[in-house]
Amino acid sequence: MADHFNHYPLKHFAATVADCMGMTLPETYAPPISWASRILKSRMGGTADRAVLYHADAVGLYIWQQYTQLFAPVYKHTSMAIPFLSTVASVTPVAHASMYTGLDPEGHGIKTYVRPQLTCDTLYDQIIASGKKAAILAMEDSTFLHIFTGRQMDYFSAKNAAEIQEKALELIESDKYDLISIHTFEYDNAAHAYGPESKEALNAVSIEAEVFDNIATRLNGFAGKHRILLSYSPDHGQHLTEGGTGSHGSTLLEDMNILHFFGTIQ
Numbered sequence: 001m002a003d004h005f006n007h008y009p010l011k012h013f014a015a016t017v018a019d020c021m022g023m024t025l026p027e028t029y030a031p032p033i034s035w036a037s038r039i040l041k042s043r044m045g046g047t048a049d050r051a052v053l054y055h056a057d058a059v060g061l062y063i064w065q066q067y068t069q070l071f072a073p074v075y076k077h078t079s080m081a082i083p084f085l086s087t088v089a090s091v092t093p094v095a096h097a098s099m100y101t102g103l104d105p106e107g108h109g110i111k112t113y114v115r116p117q118l119t120c121d122t123l124y125d126q127i128i129a130s131g132k133k134a135a136i137l138a139m140e141d142s143t144f145l146h147i148f149t150g151r152q153m154d155y156f157s158a159k160n161a162a163e164i165q166e167k168a169l170e171l172i173e174s175d176k177y178d179l180i181s182i183h184t185f186e187y188d189n190a191a192h193a194y195g196p197e198s199k200e201a202l203n204a205v206s207i208e209a210e211v212f213d214n215i216a217t218r219l220n221g222f223a224g225k226h227r228i229l230l231s232y233s234p235d236h237g238q239h240l241t242e243g244g245t246g247s248h249g250s251t252l253l254e255d256m257n258i259l260h261f262f263g264t265i266q
């Protein structure tokens, strides 16, 4: 059977989120997936005034295919899943740069595992320019804290997913941020060390799904007050190496195909 790569490149992520928030991005951005944003906006009864984007690093589509039950905590809060195709190379800075700039790697300039501060326009710059407040909450040394640094927004880091959850709940409770991006890599770390389908890695999928569940549950307390867009959005997958550990960066299906989940609270 031929390899079936997902249809939508990650560069459509920024404009899709922006469209859900009622923002039109400059033409440099790949266009929104408008059928999806239309459905999400109709569920919310308008545009989102809040977005919380959770990035569980390196969770591939085939992990969902083979271990679907691990995603029950994500299903609980989401109503739409969209298959996305990661970038070439399928590594964190390349993929997250495309997700937040709407550009191919040639456009934003990060084509390999390098983490310069991006000087081109990002979704964060658009959010800030429209008078909204943005925050990044990420595990220590996250790519987010390198490539999206230097902007008029707040940056927070924490050691692990448990501490990220604690901080996320605090930020949500402050009711101050219009857009919060959250990045954890418990699965990525475990999959690199023990293999993408090892019990350690699968346990990390569950840990991150529980973090998402707890964040979404807290956001539900704002129903009636805000229209909130929620997403669970990995950047790439991982494949098993001959040595039994995990790796990514290739154009293998396991690295390229990912699945995003979107939900709304209103």
Ligand SMILES: [Zn+2]
Pocket (backbone or CB within 6 Å): 057, 058, 091, 092, 093, 188, 235, 236
């Ligand atoms: Zn990654």
